[in-house]
Amino acid sequence: MSGEVLVTRDLVAGYVPQVDILNGVSIVVAEGEIVTVVGPNGAGKSTLLKALIGLVAPKGGSILLAGRPISGLPPSAIVRQGLGYVPQRENVFESMPIEENLEIGLKPRPGLGLRRRLDAMYALFPRLGERRRQVAGSLSGGERQMLAMARALMPEPKILLLDEPTAGLAPRFVDLMFEQVAAVNRSGVTILMVEQNAARALAMSHRGYVLDLGRNAHEGAGPALARDPKVADLYLGGLHG
Amino acid sequence: MSVDFWINVGVLAGIYGIFTLGLQLNAGFIGLLNFGQAGFMAIGAYAVGLLVVDFGWSLWLALLAGILLAVIGGLFVGISSLRLRSDHFAIATIAFAEIVRYVLQNAEFSGGNQGVLGYDEEWRTLSDWALAKLALIGLGDYTQLPLFIAVWLAFLVLLAVLIVLQGTPWGRVLRGIREDEDATAALGKNVFAYKLQSLAIAAALAAVAGFFVALNVTFLYPSVFDPTFTFFGYAMLVLGGFASYGGVVLGGILFWTLLEGTRLFDTALSAGQQASLRFIIVGFFLLLLSRLRPQGLLGNRAEMRVRP
């Protein structure tokens, strides 16, 4: 295994003083991997991503990005350190055209060259290139998700965090979206993803973690974890939906 | 000087207390940012003055007409502007109050900046009668005492009525609308009708306050009804407490004691600077209280929310 891009140790976080949503989460993402975090509603999956990007201030534990602590930094600084984040909802600038969305994405690292990064993104997501002047608010759900990913990829992050990339998509487009995620990964991007659609997400992941009540419950190789009947019974419920 | 001075402060506290009851009913209990209260007060006061002076009405009949006209004003503002989001509604009500003031200042019928004079004869008669009675217990020298008594009597009666109303299912609907008007509408309540009622009652309260202002200043001129006075009302509200009628009483007494109390200090400042200083103090009140204790002294933080 190559270097560890992202490591959390005993991460504790919550939105209000008394209540912690994360009660000690430890995960490792190595370079080039797709790692998926699954778990029931309220397990703290989205909160984990928000803590990593700095939207929720961690109360305990540590977060290392390429060996450097990022815990407690504001989101803009964390993005500059090389973390890309795609929120689940409202993840594009609706009033702006696709190309301006991508331009905003490059703000943390303008030195990479706008033209070069735009071309790279349009190669990865040809559909966006066809519609570069179209206002993002008029895109379909799947296209928005692609634009949101491309925006987060503009500054060449060391790792991309995806918060339920298939939420709300028609089931028939779910596989397409997962294929897109796999393509991004093949292009050399490390991915940490949170998903409700546990079976399919784990099947395409190198490794997976199961969270419950804000703690690590299980971990293992993705496909194996997806097939583990104990995990399925306890946490995943509708694996065959 | 001192007793007369504090009686006057009491009169102001009572008048603005009545005025602010309406703001409490709007901002505190149904979540309406009514910033046009000074405009309703102006309508009430000018109606009284003009009906008595120009049309020879009785002062008391004119009071009723003034209340009615202010309510009509409230309904007009409400029907036209209630569907706006809360901050736009606030701006629209300020604009309404400014239009009222501009009309009074510039139109022929209202006497412009010369104002309206000579409407309070009936009150003087009553006041003299009261002073004669007060003289029997040795209080006959305090000429503003009858007004003080009348104002506070009215204030306390209106306060009691509103407290009782707030405890009824009607009051509960108001609070539901304050918390979330869509959810309340989804439960079958006619949000618009309740907001309109709340606004109309607030306008009526403003008209009563305007009546007492007219008696207190003895002649009416437009700048008495500057929007700044609505801001004073809100300063009282935020001081005493949101969603609490008791807070209006406390806020009124504290606010006017503190504000007028500044007159008692000898300073090297010019009269203009002293006047400015009073407004600066009010400004700091609003800033500091909004920041440090937004619910006010008697208010309940859980009940303090206005959504956009």
Next chain:
Amino acid sequence: MAGSNEAGKADALQPHGAGTLRLSRPVLLLLVIVVLFAALVALYGFDATAQATVNGLVAGGYLGLGAIGLSLILGILKLVNFAHGDLLVAGAYFTILFGWLGLPLVVAMLFAMIATAALAVLTEKVVWQPLRQAGAGTLQLFLSAIGLALVLRFGIQFFAGSQVRTLGADIVSSITIGPIHLGTLQAVALVTGLVVMAVVGLALRFTGIGKEMRAFADNRALAEVSGINTRRIIDVTWAASGFLAALAGILYAVAIGSFNPNFGVTLLLSLFAATVLGGIGNAYGALIGGLVIGLSQEWSTLLLNARWKPAVGFALLILMLLLMPQGIFGKARRRS
């Protein structure tokens, strides 16, 4: 931004009445202006109408520039900055202060704009940022804004007095172009206003910071996780707001000639009218809105006594809120 709207095969939302809806309001506005102008020419003659129009453009300059900051702050921070009118006043009085310290007038004006920008940033640091962090609601923000407005207005009055003042520039010389008479200073105010308007519009459209500001106004949370330094954007917005407000105040002082510390509060509702007219948060809209309000107020002097001018502004504000709360250039937002 018009933006092409090709129908995508997989689009859940399909275009409907392609673009006509979006174009119609500005076009309608232009039409109304042209028709009104023609009507006024017919009723009052070309000379009087042209004079009122030029006066309206002068007023539109300072109203438009004054409204930009109000609109941006309202759009980006969701804050009804009631103290904005007093920033205009601060600009004029800082100019007097720096002139009194011996600086030449133009330099004093520039310093005044910088000082007002600093003042605006200061209010952000001292008042607004802490309030936002405390999760203040609409009412708290509104009351704080009123409190701040009172402190600023009467603070200026405390030090400078409430008497009428001038900037001490030459107010006598004038230009005559055909039937139109214009004070030299008014002409300067007109040209400055229009030029700065164009510069601001272009800056928002094409510069990096302009795009970041628009992104921030569009979706604040997303801007933050996209790596935009939102603190910086907020500070820049306040600085620009203060700077342009001061310029607007100075242009007002120059064009009108004399003023007292109350002129900001008098202009405030007209500035709100311009903001709402242009669509909240839309800087171009604010500029156009300012021009429309300026024209309306000056044109109204052909019909009514000039003393009703401010009331025309208030009435337009109420009308706009009632008839077109999303403004000419704003979009009707879908309820979430």
Next chain:
Amino acid sequence: MTAPAGPILEVRGAVKAFDGLLAVAGASFDVERGSITALIGPNGAGKTTMFDLLSGFGRPDAGTIRLAGRDIAGMAPYRIANLGLVRTFQLTRVLAGMSVMDNMLLAARNQPGEHLAALILSPGRSRAAEAAARESAIGLLATFGLAAKAGDYAGALSGGQRKLLEIARALMTGPSIVLLDEPMAGVNPTLGRDILDHIAALRSARGTTFLFVEHDMDVVMTRADKVIVMAQGRVIATGTPAGIRADPAVVEAYLGTPHAVAP
């Protein structure tokens, strides 16, 4: 009043556009009386907009909506609620600054004390109605396990409890049809099952109709009698869960086969 036959809700050709974009593009469907009906479809299919149109929070640009035979398209939300249709919201909207009991009492219908004139003229009737409402509120709160919380501020409840309160409050109005917007979102699986059990029990006991939006296909397939599928603002299929699963149009537009072909 005897319940007339026919569907409780009939939607025909409903259209709603925002800024020129069609969110609902001519949707038609029925909801049968006493059924538990699921409304499914991808994000942007128009489900929430449809809920808004049904409950009066939006006026359709075209089309008719009939509730028990009566056209309610464009009617104010409070009037629709008083005709027996209540809704919950996707993000729970309890009245945080009021007690749990006040949340419930506010939902009671036919309270004369809510009207100033009636309040002043006959305070006795108001008190009687209040006592009756309190009694049925206590019963409903007990059903949903919230009896102990009656005096607390609703804002102090946990996320799951708020969801329960919102549903209990909707039932307090004595509705004939309840619209639930993602009742399972943000609640843990155990509580989610409880909510679904309550719904089933209430349908059996009172004959209340339920229409709900849900993304979890397992829940839809096991709990709904009927399923309505929306895509791109239109209803592309209605039927039983089994029928929907086999419907080629639904498979094509929404469910997909294990090896979906790229568009």
